Amino acid sequence: MRSKLQEFPGKGSFAHGVHPPGKKELAADVPIEVIPPPPRVILPLLQSAGAACIPKVKSKQQVLFGELVAEAQGFVSAPLHAPLSGIVQKSVVTTLPNGRHVRAIAIQAEGEQLQGQALWDEIFGGDWPKQGLQEFDPKRIAEAIARAGIVGLGGAAFPTHVKIMPNEKKTVDTIMINGCECEPYLTPDYRLMLEAAAPIITGALLAARATGARHIIIGIEDNKPKAIESMKRAAAGTGIKIAVVKTKYPQGSEKQLIQAVTNRTVPLGGLPLDVGVVVSNVATAAAVARAVLKGRPLTHRVVSVTGGGIVHPKNLLVPIGISLGELIDYCGGMTADAARMIAGGPMMGFAFHDLATPVTKGTSGLTILTHKEVEREQETTCIRCGRCVDVCPMNLVPTRLALAARHKNLDLIRKYSVMACFECGCCAYICPANIPLVQLVRTGKTMFLADRK
Amino acid sequence: MKAEQTQYTPVIHVSPAPHLSSRDLTTRKMMRDVLLGLSPVVFMALYVFHWYAVKQLMICLLGCLAAEALFMKMRAKSATLNDYSAAVTGIILALSLPGAAPWYIGVIASVVAIGMGKVVFGGIGMNIFNPAMVGRAFVMIAFAGAMGAPGYEQIHATVDVITRATPMDAFKQTGAVASLDSLFWGLTNGSLGETSALACILGGLYLCVRRTASWQIPAGTVVTAAALAGIANLVHPESNWTALHHLLGGSLLFGAFFIATDPVTSPLTPKGKFIFGIGVGFFVMVLRLFSGYPEGVMFAVLLMNGVTPLINHWTIPRPLGAIP
Ligand code: SF4
Numbered sequence A: 001m002r003s004k005l006q007e008f009p010g011k012g013s014f015a016h017g018v019h020p021p022g023k024k025e026l027a028a029d030v031p032i033e034v035i036p037p038p039p040r041v042i043l044p045l046l047q048s049a050g051a052a053c054i055p056k057v058k059s060k061q062q063v064l065f066g067e068l069v070a071e072a073q074g075f076v077s078a079p080l081h082a083p084l085s086g087i088v089q090k091s092v093v094t095t096l097p098n099g100r101h102v103r104a105i106a107i108q109a110e111g112e113q114l115q116g117q118a119l120w121d122e123i124f125g126g127d128w129p130k131q132g133l134q135e136f137d138p139k140r141i142a143e144a145i146a147r148a149g150i151v152g153l154g155g156a157a158f159p160t161h162v163k164i165m166p167n168e169k170k171t172v173d174t175i176m177i178n179g180c181e182c183e184p185y186l187t188p189d190y191r192l193m194l195e196a197a198a199p200i201i202t203g204a205l206l207a208a209r210a211t212g213a214r215h216i217i218i219g220i221e222d223n224k225p226k227a228i229e230s231m232k233r234a235a236a237g238t239g240i241k242i243a244v245v246k247t248k249y250p251q252g253s254e255k256q257l258i259q260a261v262t263n264r265t266v267p268l269g270g271l272p273l274d275v276g277v278v279v280s281n282v283a284t285a286a287a288v289a290r291a292v293l294k295g296r297p298l299t300h301r302v303v304s305v306t307g308g309g310i311v312h313p314k315n316l317l318v319p320i321g322i323s324l325g326e327l328i329d330y331c332g333g334m335t336a337d338a339a340r341m342i343a344g345g346p347m348m349g350f351a352f353h354d355l356a357t358p359v360t361k362g363t364s365g366l367t368i369l370t371h372k373e374v375e376r377e378q379e380t381t382c383i384r385c386g387r388c389v390d391v392c393p394m395n396l397v398p399t400r401l402a403l404a405a406r407h408k409n410l411d412l413i414r415k416y417s418v419m420a421c422f423e424c425g426c427c428a429y430i431c432p433a434n435i436p437l438v439q440l441v442r443t444g445k446t447m448f449l450a451d452r453k
Numbered sequence B: 001m002k003a004e005q006t007q008y009t010p011v012i013h014v015s016p017a018p019h020l021s022s023r024d025l026t027t028r029k030m031m032r033d034v035l036l037g038l039s040p041v042v043f044m045a046l047y048v049f050h051w052y053a054v055k056q057l058m059i060c061l062l063g064c065l066a067a068e069a070l071f072m073k074m075r076a077k078s079a080t081l082n083d084y085s086a087a088v089t090g091i092i093l094a095l096s097l098p099g100a101a102p103w104y105i106g107v108i109a110s111v112v113a114i115g116m117g118k119v120v121f122g123g124i125g126m127n128i129f130n131p132a133m134v135g136r137a138f139v140m141i142a143f144a145g146a147m148g149a150p151g152y153e154q155i156h157a158t159v160d161v162i163t164r165a166t167p168m169d170a171f172k173q174t175g176a177v178a179s180l181d182s183l184f185w186g187l188t189n190g191s192l193g194e195t196s197a198l199a200c201i202l203g204g205l206y207l208c209v210r211r212t213a214s215w216q217i218p219a220g221t222v223v224t225a226a227a228l229a230g231i232a233n234l235v236h237p238e239s240n241w242t243a244l245h246h247l248l249g250g251s252l253l254f255g256a257f258f259i260a261t262d263p264v265t266s267p268l269t270p271k272g273k274f275i276f277g278i279g280v281g282f283f284v285m286v287l288r289l290f291s292g293y294p295e296g297v298m299f300a301v302l303l304m305n306g307v308t309p310l311i312n313h314w315t316i317p318r319p320l321g322a323i324p
């Protein structure tokens, strides 16, 4: 394996990190299937980072596929659109996978629905030009993205128009399209790179046009040779480069990917923008292309339903707002030894228990793990082995942060830079004493924030 | 929802991320690894000291396990025997004692090691000082005779090597220099585990490769000791105790690989570990060259254990992207 990236200043990898079992084979070779339209969808008003949106529809109102149902509130917010045609019902309160209760719009399906191949074609089909995108005005691109309600589909769910826009204050020289998918088990981005490479490329070109970036780089881990092949083919003649980076968790984290490819370090507490980079996930790029070229909003997304606890692991194109329980049913249900349901992947995803929990824009998958997969030894006291220090990609001392949180010692919490932690889970994964380090660090963050108020 | 009617109703638990945990890394497995790493040393001890080694190992092993069970019971905590750490303490303690030391020394050292070295701090992970060295230091002070040169050297011993002086003592007393060969293979008198440099290197490298021991510690210790021993040789070129004798003789290698590397009592960061190793090597050589004791590993380790909280404090790594 190449240790150094050709063409790029980065080393192709970042410092520290872990190698959890990838388990991509469970779903990697299953082509994306379009799930039949559900009888009802629940659209939480808060699906992204930033402010919740404001409903624009009333109970019993008729809505059409793609119609605006809730408006953005402020700049860092994203509107919502109906993923199917139907009747708006009384507003409900639903639980997000992270346990938050939020108000939601419920839509009962009614009338003719687009489905199967027709729906796929509507979303990913047609022509995706690689040339002539210069005619699009950068401002217009950002506006189209904002109107379409696009948020980061890799999981962070940050409104995309805030990142992909002409920025007067900071120059952007590089657009990085993130196809790493370092989270174990999950494969939606992988499948998308194989099955819908064209819109990703078009979206990347548009993002570069909007931000004024001269370089476009697609980062993919070296355990996905087919995706690398597919993206290379689709990118031919566009000047877009593919950076093949080392397979290591969390390679797909923005700061780590930027480090690996460009050798730039995002300042602590800063954004990729501070080093002239905007990172966007592959699925987001595809959504951008669709929004700008076809004026269509984000209503569907690809998710993986995977893990040892699901009978038939699959990759599905699903309407936002479908319940996670329906996805499980569609994949043949859970096995007898299923032990945990996770919205997202096993390293950073949220365990949930309510099958009515809806898929949101940021849900990249559903991982059902078995008893064997989640099994761990009993917690012992910290043996101060320093493994957590050795793996922390942010170069923190997790054991100290955990201790400080346990003892409610704010001075220590501050001294060990609690807010630099992005909860990747490497420390808790490796810890031989099985200390719930991430949970404790999170407690520390809460204490830190409470103190600042 | 319909999913509840699937033919199975699995028991679902909610728990915070991450939902995976590295299987091959647990406290127990790490301790078991240490025992495996110690095996060549134990083997050589048995080969060289026969019955004396068997006896001392049994006494300390049982002593530590019993002490752990007893103290834990007194503090109404479930015994941690199954994490093997008491066994590790027992074996390291035995290997750091002279084979001919009377039975009560092993017993007392074990009780002190577990009781004062570990349990009063709150069990494994809470102690500041290496438990085995705490036990050894106690008996060394309390039974200076039995732990000094006469404890090692016994005319009537049934095993031949024990009738001879330890190489370092012999040199201090008479200026006789042991052959590097004998130090390397370990066919000399000494503490049970220290005599064979080869066994220490084999077991130690195993631990470093497995990353159960952090290589920075033995590296720091050995490099520093070698450098200082080299300087000492330059200052006193007439001395026949060369730098290699310093490295292969005494308990330097045993200490560097097996005692100093105890994770609990050494620093957290790679840099801190290296500093710690350098400190151990430095004090070993200072004690060897300038103190009345022929050997200084135990005190050097205890001293650096005491400095470890400070080293941790000095070596807080800079978070990624933080301004220097
Ligand atoms: S990995 Fe676990 S046991 Fe090791 S130092 Fe960190 S918290 Fe302690």
Ligand code: SF4
Pocket: A391, A392, A393, A394, A395, A396, A397, A398, A420, A421, A422, A423, A424, A425, A426, A427, A428, A437, A438, A441
């Ligand atoms: S401390 Fe935070 S950033 Fe570091 S490994 Fe743990 S979860 Fe990841």
